[in-house]
Amino acid sequence: MYLEKLSLFNFKNFESQSFDFQDKINCFVGDNGIGKTNVLDAIYYLSFGKSYFNPVASHNIRHNEDFFMIEGEYEIKDRKDTIVCSLKRGQKKVIKRNDKEYEKFSDHIGHLPLVIISPADRDLITDGSDTRRKFIDGVISQSDKLYLKSLINYNKVLSQRNSLLKYFAANRTFDALNLKVYDEQLEQYGIFIYEKRKAFLTEFAPIFKERYLAISNGKEEVDLKYKTQLDDGKLTDILMQSLEKDRVLQFTSVGVHKDDLQFEIGGYSVKKFGSQGQQKSFLIALKLAQFDFIKNQSNVKPILLLDDIFDKLDAKRVSQIIELVNQDDFGQLFISDTHADRTEEVVKKTNQSYQIFKLNGEKR
Numbered sequence: 473m474y475l476e477k478l479s480l481f482n483f484k485n486f487e488s489q490s491f492d493f494q495d496k497i498n499c500f501v502g503d504n505g506i507g508k509t510n511v512l513d514a515i516y517y518l519s520f521g522k523s524y525f526n527p528v529a530s531h532n533i534r535h536n537e538d539f540f541m542i543e544g545e546y547e548i549k550d551r552k553d554t555i556v557c558s559l560k561r562g563q564k565k566v567i568k569r570n571d572k573e574y575e576k577f578s579d580h581i582g583h584l585p586l587v588i589i590s591p592a593d594r595d596l597i598t599d600g601s602d603t604r605r606k607f608i609d610g611v612i613s614q615s616d617k618l619y620l621k622s623l624i625n626y627n628k629v630l631s632q633r634n635s636l637l638k639y640f641a642a643n644r645t646f647d648a649l650n651l652k653v654y655d656e657q658l659e660q661y662g663i664f665i666y667e668k669r670k671a672f673l674t675e676f677a678p679i680f681k682e683r684y685l686a687i688s689n690g691k692e693e694v695d696l697k698y699k700t701q702l703d704d705g706k707l708t709d710i711l712m713q714s715l716e717k718d719r720v721l722q723f724t725s726v727g728v729h730k731d732d733l734q735f736e737i738g739g740y741s742v743k744k745f746g747s748q749g750q751q752k753s754f755l756i757a758l759k760l761a762q763f764d765f766i767k768n769q770s771n772v773k774p775i776l777l778l779d780d781i782f783d784k785l786d787a788k789r790v791s792q793i794i795e796l797v798n799q800d801d802f803g804q805l806f807i808s809d810t811h812a813d814r815t816e817e818v819v820k821k822t823n824q825s826y827q828i829f830k831l832n833g834e835k836r
Contacts, residue, residue, distance in 0.1 A: 473584070473772055474804040475515060477545040482534040484510040495547070497805045497819050497826035501812040506831045508808035512588065512777045515806060518544040518555045519586040519775070521567045521577045529559050546584065555584065578624060582614045585766050585774035589759045589781055596758070597743050597751055601699075601732035608733060611762050612672050615769035619668050626661035626728065629654055634723045641722050651715075659707045662728045666702045669731065672765075673698045679764045684757035687793070694742075694754060697734040701726050756781075756793060764801075773803030782809045782818065790818060798822040 474495040480486040485507045491498075500508040509525070513532075516524045523532055533540045541558040556568045567574045574580050595603050613620040633654040640646050677696045684694045701710055707727060711718075714726045735742040735754060742754050766774050782790055798821070809815040812830060819826045 473546060473548045473775070475518075475544055475775060476547055477543075478511070478514060478518075479541075479543040480511075480514055481539075481541040481543075482537040483514055483540040483542055484532055484534060486510065487534060491829060493804070494825050494827050495804055496824040497807065497822065499807045499809065499815045499819060499826065499828045500831055501809050501815050501828060502831035504810060508810075508831055509590075509779050511829075511831075512590075512779050512806055512808055514542045515544070515775065515777060516586060516588055517542050517557050519584040521557060521565065521580055524588055524590070525592060529565055530561060533559065533561065553583075555580075578617075578620055581620060582617065582770070585614050585770055585772050586777065587759055587763045587766065587774050588777040588779060589756055590777070590779035591781070592779075593755045593759065594751070596755060597735060597746075601730065604733040605729070605731055607758075607762075608669055608672065608731075611676070611765060612668060614766050614774075616668070619665070622661045622664045622668075626658065626665060629657045629661065630724055630727065630729055633658065637718055637724070638722045640719060646719070655708050655711045658711065658724075658727055662702065662707045665728045666700060666731075669698060669700070669728070673733075676761060676765050680757055680761035683760045683764070684753060687753045687757050688750075692737050692750065693739070694757070695734075695736040695739075697736065699732040699734050700728065701730060702728065767801070773801070776802060776805050778805065778807045780808050780810070782807075782811070782814060794818055794822060798824065 475493055476495075477490065477492050479490045481488055491511070500511050502508055513523050513525055517532075522529065526532060539558060539560040541556065544555045546553040546555065554570055557565070559565045565577075567577055567580055569580065569583070596607055609619075609623055613623070633651070636651060636654065673696060680696060681694060684692075701707075704710065710726045711724070718725055735746075737746050737750055737754065740746075742751055746754060763774055763776060766772075778793075781793070807815060807819070812828060816828060819828075
């Protein structure tokens with residue numbers, strides 16, 4: 473699978489722009505703010521129907537315009553697929569595959585597997601548990617439709633339970649039987665999600681550790697630990713135990729929506745005790761392991777986006793990463809960088825076909 477052509481209309485700083493790509497390495501170079509990351513984000517958009525960097529869809533429309541459209545033409549197992557994502561102000565987002573509109577965006581997830589490595593990934597270390605849960609869910613969902621459906625259903629029931637708790641508080645009333653209906657549904661979906669996440673970590677952690685060893689030359693021991701309240705008992709029992717607290721808070725304080733992924737190096741928190749270099753290596757190993765896991769599950773080589781990583785890593789780590797991706801295990805690769813000469817020097821070492829796009833124009 474690879475992206476043959478990308479067309480952008482009123483997307484971020486691009487008014488109208490098209491790119492024809494190599495099936496191996498494609499590089500975007502230019503000054504900061506010129507749109508390199510925006511091109512990578514457009515490619516991400518085609519896979520997930522949303523931006524990696526800006527969750528507010530309307531903010532991706534070019535200034536003083538009413539809509540944006542992204543079109544991608546893909547070669548997938550000897551067939552052509554055309555994906556179009558568009559948004560008009562005041563209307564709902566539309567995603568089409570070969571001119572047929574998706575009724576549910578979730579049906580598109582996993583069709584075009586993709587992994588991005590970006591400086592923004594540091595949020596996985598610095599932010600709260602929600603960011604790390606999204607990482608787990610994003611990896612599993614690209615190859616497991618049932619998991620994604622259960623996750624959507626769980627969050628829908630969770631929202632309904634929270635609304636009921638708010639209703640109880642506002643009306644100074646309480647209906648245990650009504651609440652129990654939601655508790656049982658959360659148990660049903662929650663157990664499935666819990667078991668899937670446990671199974672995922674069992675398979676994913678060794679892949680991650682192997683990737684980290686390759687990047688760090690085997691100097692440190694790293695680990696991923698799944699932290700969940702469901703290790704302490706049935707979800708319905710845990711919900712019952714926290715009922716009074718939930719009534720006061722007016723939201724559900726326990727469940728798989730509180731799960732976390734603990735990052736450790738040498739038995740200690742990466743956030744608190746990892747150096748900048750160790751944290752960078754940790755995140756890159758995490759994303760390369762994500763690539764490996766999705767490829768193993770789907771038998772498709774995901775598209776890999778490397779956003780501005782040459783500026784954030786030392787030469788040794790860059791050469792190690794390029795060496796890792798210069799294997800038959802990898803498919804199409806997109807790179808953004810501020811220095812054309814540096815990029816060309818790096819990609820030449822891969823002995824793969826490549827092309828370099830020098831961007832210039834309106835900044836945003």
